[in-house]
Amino acid sequence: MEVHNLYKMKALNIVFFFTCLSIFSFGQHTKEQCSKEAIFQRHLEIDENALEELAETESQLQKIIQNFRDNPEQKQNSNIVIPVVMHVFHDGDDGKMDMDQIQSGLKILNEDFNGLNDGWNTIDPAFDNIKGTMDINFCLASIDPEGNPTTGVVYHQDPQGLLNEGNLFRHAWDNYKYLNIYFPKYTGGEPSDFTAYAYFPSTAGSDLNQGGVFYSSIRWGYGNHSILEEGDDWASVCTHELGHWLNLYHTFQGGCSAANDFVGDTPPTTGGTIELSDCNNNDFSCGVHTNGENYMDYNHRCKKMFTLGQVERMTAALFLPSRITLWSEENLLATGCIDFYTSNDKMNSSLPVKVYPNPASDQLFVDLPFEASWDFELFNLKGELMFKEKISSKKYTFDLHDYHNGLYYYIIRNEEYNSSGKLSVLHN
Ligand SMILES: [Zn+2]
Structure with a gap:
């Protein structure tokens, strides 16, 4: 006391x-x-x-x-x-x-x-x-x-x-x-x-x-x-x-x-x-x-x-x-500091992930460098999680029909690596 x-x-x-x-x-x-x-x-x-x-x-x-x-x-x-x-x-x-x-x-x-x-x-x-x-x-x-x-x-x-x-x-x-x-x-x-x-x-x-x-x-x-x-x-x-x-x-x-x-x-x-x-x-x-x-x-x-x-x-x-809460990943997405976040090579490993096409209209393709247990996550601009799925193969196709035109962020990661970026959805 x-x-x-x-x-x-x-x-x-x-x-x-x-x-x-x-x-x-x-x-x-x-x-x-x-x-x-x-x-x-x-x-x-x-x-x-x-x-x-x-x-x-x-x-x-x-x-x-x-x-x-x-x-x-x-x-x-x-x-x-x-x-x-x-x-x-x-x-x-x-x-x-x-x-x-x-x-x-x-x-x-x-x-x-x-x-x-x-x-x-x-x-x-x-x-x-x-x-x-x-x-x-x-x-x-x-x-x-x-x-x-x-x-x-x-x-x-x-x-x-x-x-x-x-x-x-x-x-x-x-x-x-x-x-x-x-x-x-x-x-x-x-x-x-x-x-x-x-x-x-x-x-x-x-x-x-x-x-x-x-x-x-x-x-x-x-x-x-x-x-x-x-x-x-x-x-x-x-x-x-x-x-x-x-x-x-x-x-x-x-x-x-x-x-x-x-x-x-x-x-x-x-x-x-x-x-x-x-x-x-x-x-x-x-x-x-x-x-x-x-x-x-x-x-x-x-x-x-x-x-x-x-x-x-x-x-x-x-x-x-x-x-x-300020530095949580969701908040960095919500506030647009994700670019800063991804530009840091300590956070964004130099993993050769291909996410294409970008802009995308109907389907999005993801090529991963090796098979592992990956998480694929998609966020809207406010940082709200829109979609999450496990990927276990090297190739993955994601259907975009339910997503409105606009800008999104994706993160692909496992325990060791992660890769993230902006995705533009533009339906014809
Ligand atoms: Zn002082």
């Missing part, structure tokens, strides 16, 4: 979960908590059990972590894909970042999580043994909740779509199917001190479609609307926020206390309170070497790594009820 109460006290300080930062200016920097209290208050109004749920989620998470340690084979930690929708609020051109800038921010996010960032090779060697990466990609959805094509970016002409003003959540797409990232409108860079905040995994939040990330479009990636110079690590604050979204706390949470961030291998640090200067804050603020290059520190001009312990915690978070 002591531990529980202690946890709850701690939770009070960290719940709903922000990085709310001012940008450096004139060589000086300040940090402001800006609207943390307002947002937290709003969340408690929505969900008075928020603190209890947070404790419950932590307990679930610890069980998942323990289970993975006991049964490593149950841990899927490769080729995770998360469908994303971005809501960009603007007034004419004001606040309207373009697709190039959006893609640039997404690229940074994906490179960082996968250890493909420029800074990866210059991490302080003291942390070589604990630096970790995830095999995860954030994919702009190409199918919307109604099953229609989308760019994954929704532009909202809305001069009132400001941070903490107006209910931006009313635009949310199903939180169990999409990670929602909101970019409130900025007029002439105001309010200039906000970078981002994120919501931790929460079933109550997902039930209400009130989770996701809020982000400043002037600090997302590089490009037309960004104030960041190309290469500025400040753009990796997105990685920090997605760390929160996957249940990571700041490395300096709880200061020098041993249990500070619920991760075993991150060295304790006073992080956010020490003087930060590019990559030179690897000091000894808690008597041990500080991992100032960690994404979850507040050293936003020097962001390079997660630790293995943080990766374990984020991987476990993917199995929480509010996250596990």
Whole structure:
């Protein structure tokens, strides 16, 4: 009980979960908590059990972590894909970042999580043994909740779509199917001190479609609307926020206390309170070497790594009820991230399967490279399973008469291999 109460006290300080930062200016920097209290208050109004749920989620998470340690084979930690929708609020051109800038921010996010960032090779060697990466990609959805094509970016002409003003959540797409990232409108860079905040995994939040990330479009990636110079690590604050979204706390949470961030291998640090200067804050603020290059520190001009312990915690978070549906195969089909999924050669084996003709009208032919117990599955654009059958021979013919004209996805797989793709049905 002591531990529980202690946890709850701690939770009070960290719940709903922000990085709310001012940008450096004139060589000086300040940090402001800006609207943390307002947002937290709003969340408690929505969900008075928020603190209890947070404790419950932590307990679930610890069980998942323990289970993975006991049964490593149950841990899927490769080729995770998360469908994303971005809501960009603007007034004419004001606040309207373009697709190039959006893609640039997404690229940074994906490179960082996968250890493909420029800074990866210059991490302080003291942390070589604990630096970790995830095999995860954030994919702009190409199918919307109604099953229609989308760019994954929704532009909202809305001069009132400001941070903490107006209910931006009313635009949310199903939180169990999409990670929602909101970019409130900025007029002439105001309010200039906000970078981002994120919501931790929460079933109550997902039930209400009130989770996701809020982000400043002037600090997302590089490009037309960004104030960041190309290469500025400040753009990796997105990685920090997605760390929160996957249940990571700041490395300096709880200061020098041993249990500070619920991760075993991150060295304790006073992080956010020490003087930060590019990559030179690897000091000894808690008597041990500080991992100032960690994404979850507040050293936003020097962001390079997660630790293995943080990766374990984020991987476990993917199995929480509010996250596990996002990266399911059905959902990747439903959100149009299947292309991304199939383009990854780890997921899509180089199996010489022939599926033809495409487009097809009456019959579809499947040639398999060898006899085995194959599953043939056909999905519609919403990701609903339309048909499933076992194939045990090398040749298979599928009758398409009952299928309307349109686009479908197929998956052919056995225990070792799979192959998938789009199928166009076009009756004469
Ligand atoms: Zn943060």
